[in-house]
Amino acid sequence: MQTNLSEQAKRLPRAEEAERILRSCVHCGFCNATCPTYQLLGDELDGPRGRIYLIKQMLEGNEVTAKTQQHLDRCLTCRNCETTCPSGVQYHNLLDIGREVVEQAVPRPLEQRLLRQGLRAVVPRPALFKALTQTGLALRPLLPAALKAKLPREIRPAKPRPTKQHSRRVLMLEGCVQPGLSPNTNAATARVLDRLGISVTPIHEAGCCGAVDYHLNAQEAGLQRARQNIDAWWPAIEAGAEAIVQTASGCGAFVKDYGHLLASDPAYAAKAARVSALAKDLVEVLQGEPLETLQVRAEQRLAFHCPCTLQHAQKLGGAVEGVLTRLGFGLTAVPDGHLCCGSAGTYSLTQPELSRQLRDNKLNALESGKPDAIVTANIGCQTHLDGAGRTPVRHWIEIVEEAMH
Numbered sequence: 001m002q003t004n005l006s007e008q009a010k011r012l013p014r015a016e017e018a019e020r021i022l023r024s025c026v027h028c029g030f031c032n033a034t035c036p037t038y039q040l041l042g043d044e045l046d047g048p049r050g051r052i053y054l055i056k057q058m059l060e061g062n063e064v065t066a067k068t069q070q071h072l073d074r075c076l077t078c079r080n081c082e083t084t085c086p087s088g089v090q091y092h093n094l095l096d097i098g099r100e101v102v103e104q105a106v107p108r109p110l111e112q113r114l115l116r117q118g119l120r121a122v123v124p125r126p127a128l129f130k131a132l133t134q135t136g137l138a139l140r141p142l143l144p145a146a147l148k149a150k151l152p153r154e155i156r157p158a159k160p161r162p163t164k165q166h167s168r169r170v171l172m173l174e175g176c177v178q179p180g181l182s183p184n185t186n187a188a189t190a191r192v193l194d195r196l197g198i199s200v201t202p203i204h205e206a207g208c209c210g211a212v213d214y215h216l217n218a219q220e221a222g223l224q225r226a227r228q229n230i231d232a233w234w235p236a237i238e239a240g241a242e243a244i245v246q247t248a249s250g251c252g253a254f255v256k257d258y259g260h261l262l263a264s265d266p267a268y269a270a271k272a273a274r275v276s277a278l279a280k281d282l283v284e285v286l287q288g289e290p291l292e293t294l295q296v297r298a299e300q301r302l303a304f305h306c307p308c309t310l311q312h313a314q315k316l317g318g319a320v321e322g323v324l325t326r327l328g329f330g331l332t333a334v335p336d337g338h339l340c341c342g343s344a345g346t347y348s349l350t351q352p353e354l355s356r357q358l359r360d361n362k363l364n365a366l367e368s369g370k371p372d373a374i375v376t377a378n379i380g381c382q383t384h385l386d387g388a389g390r391t392p393v394r395h396w397i398e399i400v401e402e403a404m405h
Helices: 015-024 030-034 036-041 048-059 066-073 080-084 091-105 110-122 126-138 184-195 211-215 219-238 249-255 269-278 282-287 308-313 319-326 352-367 379-386 396-402
Strands: 168-172 198-201 244-246 279-281 301-304 373-376 393-395
Touching (some): 015 048, 030 048, 030 080, 036 352, 048 066, 080 091, 168 184, 168 219, 184 198, 184 396, 211 219, 211 249, 219 269, 244 249, 249 279, 282 319, 301 319, 301 396, 352 379, 373 379, 379 393, 393 396
Parallel strands (some): 168 198, 168 244, 244 279, 301 373, 373 393
């Protein structure tokens, strides 16, 4: 796509990257065919090709309006378009660049500013988030339906973690919301890995991966969280940790992007690249292990929702299904498995109507094979889907751990 950046745009830190991505797009429109918001709204500007045009016009010096901001806000950042694109357009990087420019150019209404600041203040702080969740559960009968849907139907307490130390050691990102909403997920992970002869080393100084800030357009704050995590993990990495395991694919996708996002930071570029190389979704660790050691007795039929951050961002579509099949679980077919469930981080709060439509469509697809349970690999998807009050939704590793003998 022919592009002529304005003099102002040329001064942006990522100007060359933006121009390179814009020039790689041949505006074929294949991306629109798999874009969830384009399918729902039918508006060219609510598909990837239209959003690329908007960002191009913006970077060429044309007027930036609240309408531009709205179309970019509606993007789920699911990256389905990147899986579909025959030209390899790195759409999510261009979107990040465009959103940052819009954020500076178009003041948000007070209501939006308060919501976004509130999310950034609460979500990345596990203790605060957990306390607010517990308060919400206590007051559930008094809450409006929209808020009730954001609370888990049931919080399973964490089982004890193994204390035995193995020669193989991994780190694990504990996450922000997962300890409050699904505390047993990481405990189940530690118990499964222990059975395979792998110890999980907790690094309490590591915090939020940075995705919440970054995707709410506080990009420098998100990068600072990335730097803090790198500093927290580095001594254990130098001591021989073989991987940094994520059980939430949204966090995993962002940690794997540290190397790219901090490539121009001379103090952190090399370390960030090393961290990204060590970052593994849990399924990547289990794929190469002797799973028969787990002695799983699989009796449930499961429908697996593959999060966008697992299949499109991390390119691990089919990986969890492969592990579950090896363990003996029956999997039901899921139509349109490539489509987003509408959670998309904080999207379910910033774009509730679109998010709810996508959730209901996804649940219809997941339930079409009449599974005993729905499983997924990301806490955002899990909470969002389970909030509908239909078929129970859990993290797949908890089902595996419960079936071990």
